[in-house]
Every structure is written in structure tokens, then in C-alpha cells.
Amino acid sequence: MVAVLKSQGAxxxxxxxEVISNRSDRWYSACLKITRNRDLAEDxxxxxLLNAWNKRHQFDRSARLDTWIHRIAINAALQLLxxxxxxxxxxxxxxxxxPAPTPENVRADEELGESLAAALTHLSExxxxxxxxxxxxxxxxxxxxxxxxxxxxxxxxxxFRAVRKLRVHMARLKGESL
Amino acid sequence: MNDDEQKLCHELDLAREIPVPADMQRRWHDSIxxxxxxxxxxxxxxxxxxxxxxxxxxAAVTAALVAGIGIGAYLTGGPTTIQPNSxxxxxxxxxxxxxxxxxxxxxxxxxxxxxxxxxSMPIDTTEDRTLLVLQIIxxxxxxxxxxxxxxxxxxxxxxxxxxxxxxxxxxxxxxxTDAQALRDQLAFELKIMLTKLERDTSKDTQST
Numbered sequence: 001m002v003a004v005l006k007s008q009g010a011x012x013x014x015x016x017x018e019v020i021s022n023r024s025d026r027w028y029s030a031c032l033k034i035t036r037n038r039d040l041a042e043d044x045x046x047x048x049l050l051n052a053w054n055k056r057h058q059f060d061r062s063a064r065l066d067t068w069i070h071r072i073a074i075n076a077a078l079q080l081l082x083x084x085x086x087x088x089x090x091x092x093x094x095x096x097x098x099p100a101p102t103p104e105n106v107r108a109d110e111e112l113g114e115s116l117a118a119a120l121t122h123l124s125e126x127x128x129x130x131x132x133x134x135x136x137x138x139x140x141x142x143x144x145x146x147x148x149x150x151x152x153x154x155x156x157x158x159x160f161r162a163v164r165k166l167r168v169h170m171a172r173l174k175g176e177s178l
Numbered sequence: 179m180n181d182d183e184q185k186l187c188h189e190l191d192l193a194r195e196i197p198v199p200a201d202m203q204r205r206w207h208d209s210i211x212x213x214x215x216x217x218x219x220x221x222x223x224x225x226x227x228x229x230x231x232x233x234x235x236x237a238a239v240t241a242a243l244v245a246g247i248g249i250g251a252y253l254t255g256g257p258t259t260i261q262p263n264s265x266x267x268x269x270x271x272x273x274x275x276x277x278x279x280x281x282x283x284x285x286x287x288x289x290x291x292x293x294x295x296x297x298s299m300p301i302d303t304t305e306d307r308t309l310l311v312l313q314i315i316x317x318x319x320x321x322x323x324x325x326x327x328x329x330x331x332x333x334x335x336x337x338x339x340x341x342x343x344x345x346x347x348x349x350x351x352x353x354x355t356d357a358q359a360l361r362d363q364l365a366f367e368l369k370i371m372l373t374k375l376e377r378d379t380s381k382d383t384q385s386t
Contacts, residue, residue: 135192
């Protein structure tokens with residue numbers, strides 16, 4: 001956006017439209033991977049945008065608007081996931097497979113792509129969320145633990161299990177393709 | 179992340195971006211427009227705080243005036259009937275009849291200019307396009323305000339509805355195909371509005 005439109009203060013309407021046009025693929029992808037639900041991912045981005053618009057006066061111009069909205073969208077996705085399935089982030093003592101796929105999951109998986117969707121179905125909710133936040137979003141363990149009201153040990157454990165399951169899954173896939 | 183985990187993420191294509199469906203993205207654009215619109219209308223009607231001092235002085239002046247008029251009426255002997263000033267009434271009707279006509283003609287000129295500017299607008303040169311759109315927005319706001327002052331709320335609302343489309347067209351990184359689509363949308367809306375205005379004007383001319 002040219003200087004005339006980019007004000008020094010809070011980001012304006014045109015800047016919001018600009019980031020929606022250019023960066024919403026990234027926000028949507030991240031929310032879809034976290035929620036595995038198309039509607040929840042859409043709602044998360046929508047909530048994030050309205051939240052960001054209402055708090056735009058708090059936005060620090062030294063940061064990037066799209067990164068700021070991205071972070072808000074992730075938090076919104078986690079919040080919506082927690083609301084739709086209470087207790088979803090409680091640490092599991094035993095090894096479990098991912099929950100049975102719902103029609104919403106199937107629709108979301110079509111968008112996620114074959115290999116990623118197939119791999120994610122083997123993970124429990126907490127394993128998937130912790131794995132994605134750590135390896136895709138590069139969050140620190142402490143940040144993940146705080147966000148899902150857990151502790152660093154439980155997060156580490158969830159990521160460890162996720163990686164192990166994914167390795168097994170990928171090895172099986174490679175074996176089948178040989 | 180160790181090499182093994184990095185390899186795993188790569189195999190999973192974890193960082194792949196999933197394109198947002200166009201209708202979903204449009205809903206997000208609309209939600210920002212609605213939020214901005216809502217804020218704008220709230221700002222137009224700010225809540226006025228109650229000032230006790232002003233209220234006190236206002237009440238005191240009113241009381242003094244009422245007392246003055248009462249004494250005056252008593253001294254001149256009996257109540258007087260206030261006749262409406264026919265000159266003022268006539269004057270107001272003339273003005274209210276003349277302003278919308280001039281306003282409509284001005285608006286038609288503005289809309290026709292906008293139509294031409296948008297048709298000849300450079301799609302690839304972003305800065306020129308943005309400056310031109312900003313000028314149109316400025317003009318549009320003037321007419322919007324004038325419509326509000328003329329109590330043409332519907333017209334003001336229609337003019338206001340152009341602004342989000344114009345703002346999107348002014349964006350720096352908009353793809354040429356999107357800019358073209360917005361330009362077509364604007365051209366279509368302007369054509370409808372001009373046709374409607376012209377029809378209304380000819381109806382007025384026939385009836386007089």
C-alpha cells in the first residue's frame with residue numbers, strides 16, 4: 001500500500017483488506033491443521049480478524065500485521081477446539097489412536113492433502129495440536145503448555161508420541177509404495 | 179528440531195499452504211467492512227455527556243426569557259397571536275425545492291466522471307491507480323455528507339457502500355485480475371445508480 005493509505009497509527013481498513021487478500025491462506029492452513037475442521041478454521045480466522053480490528057490501536061507498527069493476526073488466529077482456533085470438545089487437551093496416560101473421523105474431518109482432510117491428512121488421523125487431539133504448534137508454528141514448549149493449560153512435561157510427551165506415530169506411519173507408507 | 183524431525187515434517191508437507199475458498203475470503207473482507215461501517219456510524223452519533231453547569235445556565239436563561247415574555251405580555255394588555263411569517267415559509271420551500279435538483283445534477287456529474295475515470299484507470303500501475311481512487315473517495319465522501327444534510331439517507335448509504343470497494347481497489351498488492359473484477363463491479367453499480375438518478379430526474383421534469 002502506498003504511503004498515503006498507510007497511516008502511522010493503527011492499521012486501516014485498506015491494510016486489513018490487503019493482508020486478507022495476501023496472507024489468509026497461511027492463517028487458514030494453520031487453523032485447519034489445528035482443528036481438522038473447515039468450519040472451525042473459518043470461524044477462527046473470522047474471530048481473529050474482528051478481534052484484531054477492534055484492538056488495532058494496540059498494534060505495534062514495528063511488527064507485521066499479518067503475523068499479528070496469524071497469532072491471534074491460532075489462539076482463536078485453540079479456543080474454538082477447546083469449546084467444541086471440552087477436555088480435548090487433557091494429557092493421556094495411555095497410547096490412543098486419533099478419534100474416529102467425523103464428516104467435518106473428512107471434508108477438512110480433503111483440503112489438507114493425502115499424506116498429511118492420513119498421518120494426522122493417527123494422532124490424538126493433544127498430540128496433533130502440540131506437534132503442529134511446535135513444528136509448524138515454532139512455538140516454545142512453555143508457550144504451548146500455557147496455551148493448553150498443561151505442563152511442559154505433558155507437552156513434551158505428546159510431541160514425542162506424535163513423532164513416533166508419524167514415523168511409523170511414514171515407514172509403513174514407504175513400505176507399501178516399494 | 180533435529181534432522182530426523184525436519185525430514186519428517188518435509189515428508190508430511192507440513193508447511194504446505196491450503197488455498198482459502200474464494201467465498202470464505204469474501205466473507206472475511208465483508209466482516210471487516212461491516213465492522214468499519216458500524217464504527218463509522220457510531221462515531222457519527224457520539225453520546226453527549228451531561229454537563230450540569232451548561233444545563234444550569236441554559237435553564238436560568240430560559241427562565242429569564244419566559245419571565246420577560248410574561249411581563250411584556252402583561253404590560254401590553256392581553257395575549258397576542260403570533261402569525262406565521264409567510265415570507266420565511268415561502269423562502270424555505272423554494273430552497274428545499276432548489277437544492278435537491280442542483281445536488282442531483284452535481285451527483286450525476288460526479289458519478290459520470292467516476293465512471294470515466296474508472297474505465298480509463300491503469301490496472302497495472304499501482305500508485306497512479308491508488309491516487310486516482312483516493313481522489314474519487316474524497317469526492318464521494320463530500321457527496322455522501324451532502325446527501326446526509328439533504329436528509330437523503332438512502333442515497334448517503336449507497337454512496338457509503340462504494341467506499342469499501344474503492345478502498346480494496348486502492349490496495350497496493352491487489353492482483354490485476356482482482357482489480358479488474360472490482361473495476362467491473364464498480365462500473366456496474368455506477369451504471370445502475372446513474373440510470374436510477376436519470377429516471378428520477380426525468381420523472382420530476384415531466385411532473386412539473
